Amino acid sequence: MLRVDNIHTFYGKIEALKGISIEVNEGEIVTLIGANGAGKSTTLKTISGQLHPLHGTIEFLGETISGMPSHNVTAKQVIQVPEGRRIFPQMTVRENLDMGAFLRTDKDGVAEDMKKVLELFPRLRERLSQKGGTLSGGEQQMLAIARGMMASPKLLMLDEPSMGLAPVIVDVIFETIKRLNEAGITILLVEQNAAMALQTAHRGYVLETGSIALQGSGAELLRNEQVRKTYLGEV
Amino acid sequence: MSHPDFSDCRVLIDPAPPRCHASHITDGALVSVEFGIIGQQLVNGLTLGGMYALLALGYTLVYGILLMINFAHAEMFMFGAYVGLFTLQGLAQIEFFTSSGPALLLLYLLTFLIAMVATGILGVIIERFAYRPLRHAPRLAPLISAIGVSLFLQNAALLWISSRSIPFPVLFEVRTFRVAGANISSMQILIIVTTIVLMLILDTFVSRTRLGRAMRATSQDRDAAGLMGVDINRVIALTFFIGPALGGAAGIFSGMYYGNIKYNMGFIPGIKSFTAAVIGGIGNLRGAMLGGFLLGLLESLAAAYISTGYKDVIAFGILIVVLIFKPGGLLGESVTEKV
Numbered sequence: 171m172l173r174v175d176n177i178h179t180f181y182g183k184i185e186a187l188k189g190i191s192i193e194v195n196e197g198e199i200v201t202l203i204g205a206n207g208a209g210k211s212t213t214l215k216t217i218s219g220q221l222h223p224l225h226g227t228i229e230f231l232g233e234t235i236s237g238m239p240s241h242n243v244t245a246k247q248v249i250q251v252p253e254g255r256r257i258f259p260q261m262t263v264r265e266n267l268d269m270g271a272f273l274r275t276d277k278d279g280v281a282e283d284m285k286k287v288l289e290l291f292p293r294l295r296e297r298l299s300q301k302g303g304t305l306s307g308g309e310q311q312m313l314a315i316a317r318g319m320m321a322s323p324k325l326l327m328l329d330e331p332s333m334g335l336a337p338v339i340v341d342v343i344f345e346t347i348k349r350l351n352e353a354g355i356t357i358l359l360v361e362q363n364a365a366m367a368l369q370t371a372h373r374g375y376v377l378e379t380g381s382i383a384l385q386g387s388g389a390e391l392l393r394n395e396q397v398r399k400t401y402l403g404e405v
Numbered sequence: 406m407s408h409p410d411f412s413d414c415r416v417l418i419d420p421a422p423p424r425c426h427a428s429h430i431t432d433g434a435l436v437s438v439e440f441g442i443i444g445q446q447l448v449n450g451l452t453l454g455g456m457y458a459l460l461a462l463g464y465t466l467v468y469g470i471l472l473m474i475n476f477a478h479a480e481m482f483m484f485g486a487y488v489g490l491f492t493l494q495g496l497a498q499i500e501f502f503t504s505s506g507p508a509l510l511l512l513y514l515l516t517f518l519i520a521m522v523a524t525g526i527l528g529v530i531i532e533r534f535a536y537r538p539l540r541h542a543p544r545l546a547p548l549i550s551a552i553g554v555s556l557f558l559q560n561a562a563l564l565w566i567s568s569r570s571i572p573f574p575v576l577f578e579v580r581t582f583r584v585a586g587a588n589i590s591s592m593q594i595l596i597i598v599t600t601i602v603l604m605l606i607l608d609t610f611v612s613r614t615r616l617g618r619a620m621r622a623t624s625q626d627r628d629a630a631g632l633m634g635v636d637i638n639r640v641i642a643l644t645f646f647i648g649p650a651l652g653g654a655a656g657i658f659s660g661m662y663y664g665n666i667k668y669n670m671g672f673i674p675g676i677k678s679f680t681a682a683v684i685g686g687i688g689n690l691r692g693a694m695l696g697g698f699l700l701g702l703l704e705s706l707a708a709a710y711i712s713t714g715y716k717d718v719i720a721f722g723i724l725i726v727v728l729i730f731k732p733g734g735l736l737g738e739s740v741t742e743k744v
């Protein structure tokens with residue numbers, strides 16, 4: 171479904187991605203783990219068109235999307251839920267959700283999805299007319315995911331959805347990710363919480379300073395000694 | 406304030422009907438002789454404030470989206486007034502437009518429409534060629550570019566049109582009404598009402614339409630708006646159309662109200678409107694409207710009750726006090742919330 175082929179992305183002269191290749195198949199949960207600064211967010215931003223690779227190509231459903239501006243990538247239903255939530259603070263929860271469906275013209279489908287996400291996150295329903303900026307961290311993350319859902323994603327990319335959240339909320343978020351996947355959405359998940367990410371994902375990639383160091387199924391990576399040492403905190 | 410010279414307005418607009426009543430205009434102008442009457446100053450202040458508010462909206466819109474102070478915006482006021490004048494003169498050549506009341510109304514509607522669209526297009530062109538190439542440059546670069554555009558436009562008007570004031574004719578009879586001791590001219594009513602209508606349209610557009618929501622999203626988080634599918638460049642272009650269009654309308658009002666226009670007419674209103682935008686809370690549309698009206702009122706009241714010469718000192722003094730207590734402006738978010 172998504173084929174990232176040997177991309178190099180730069181910030182000025184700094185090469186943040188040094189030739190990354192990733193594949194995501196339809197129906198999968200694929201995770202990208204790695205230390206802070208490894209290039210996880212840069213990878214997602216390059217896929218979503220916020221950054222453009224200097225070399226390499228990105229294909230989605232057989233179509234080259236690298237080089238497209240982010241609003242055109244969004245139109246392909248490749249949806250990124252950015253790091254740090256990035257909800258619109260002065261807009262109400264409802265307006266935030268409407269923004270998620272900005273490019274959609276199927277009114278009935280949008281109404282249907284609105285119903286679905288509010289069933290998935292009842293806490294958002296209670297706060298529909300509250301300003302996004304006044305929500306708690308966990309609620310903001312739910313809103314960010316719900317807003318991504320409103321775009322009717324074929325591929326949903328989540329950048330550290332568990333960051334800064336209480337353990338109970340983290341469980342809710344991972345549970346939600348599984349349910350979305352079961353409902354047919356393909357997921358590319360970036361996480362620092364490697365244990366939970368690898369348990370949830372079918373496959374994973376380990377990123378180290380801009381390159382793929384390891385890849386394999388979630389279970390394989392969980393058993394890998396190097397992963398256990400570096401990312402799961404075992405000695 | 407220089408009193409308009411209408412002696413040659415019939416030369417300017419050839420087939421113009423004998424309707425240039427300079428005396429009627431001065432009746433309702435800013436410096437009124439009715440010093441004792443607060444109502445008079447309120448109306449004068451609202452008229453002036455409406456112009457400031459319209460111009461202030463452009464500063465606040467652009468700042469809200471790009472965090473940039475568009476120093477060339479004052480020239481939109483001037484440009485709109487010039488296009489307005491030439492359109493008015495041109496259309497007035499056509500006999501039909503001066504043949505009846507409704508035709509005259511149509512003439513003015515067309516004048517505003519053409520001038521606002523032309524000024525809006527100028528704004529879009531300026532953004533495209535003077536600001537967009539500098540979007541990722543250090544913050545100072547687009548500022549310098551804006552000052553350059555401002556000087557260019559002023560000098561263009563000076564060299565290609567005139568270095569002196571040009572009379573701005575009024576083709577309808579300006580009547581003056583006495584309401585509770587105050588002289589209110591139909592010109593003032595026209596300006597205040599049109600200003601409010603334009604503001605209501607803008608407010609509705611921004612809060613209720615899809616494109617308006619895209620503008621708000623872009624101003625709150627540009628990258629996130631892009632991820633929602635908003636074409637950021639289109640939103641920025643739209644912003645650079647709307648702001649200048651409103652500023653251009655304000656320029657025409659100024660020409661109609663004071664009876665003349667000049668190449669540097671944007672400078673002082675520009676500074677005042679920028680201040681109004683800051684007072685209201687820069688980036689906040691309703692704040693700009695409030696700030697504009699407030700500044701106009703303060704200035705008029707200060708002129709009437711304290712001193713014409715010191716009106717700006719007093720008005721700005723009060724505004725500084727406001728900013729000391731509310732640094733983010735009246736309707737602005739406090740700095741801590743902004744993160």
Ligand SMILES: Nc1ncnc2c1ncn2[C@@H]1O[C@H](COP(=O)(O)OP(=O)(O)O)[C@@H](O)[C@H]1O
Nearest residue numbers: 181184186204205206207208209210211212213
């Ligand atoms: N806007 C930026 N400008 C310059 N360098 C950046 C920028 N964003 C990230 N980087 C650098 O690129 C590398 C990868 O960053 P990032 O993709 O954010 O890492 P991760 O998401 O894995 O923590 C880091 O070395 C980081 O310092």
Ligand SMILES: [Mg+2]
Nearest residue numbers: 210211212253
């Ligand atoms: Mg990151």
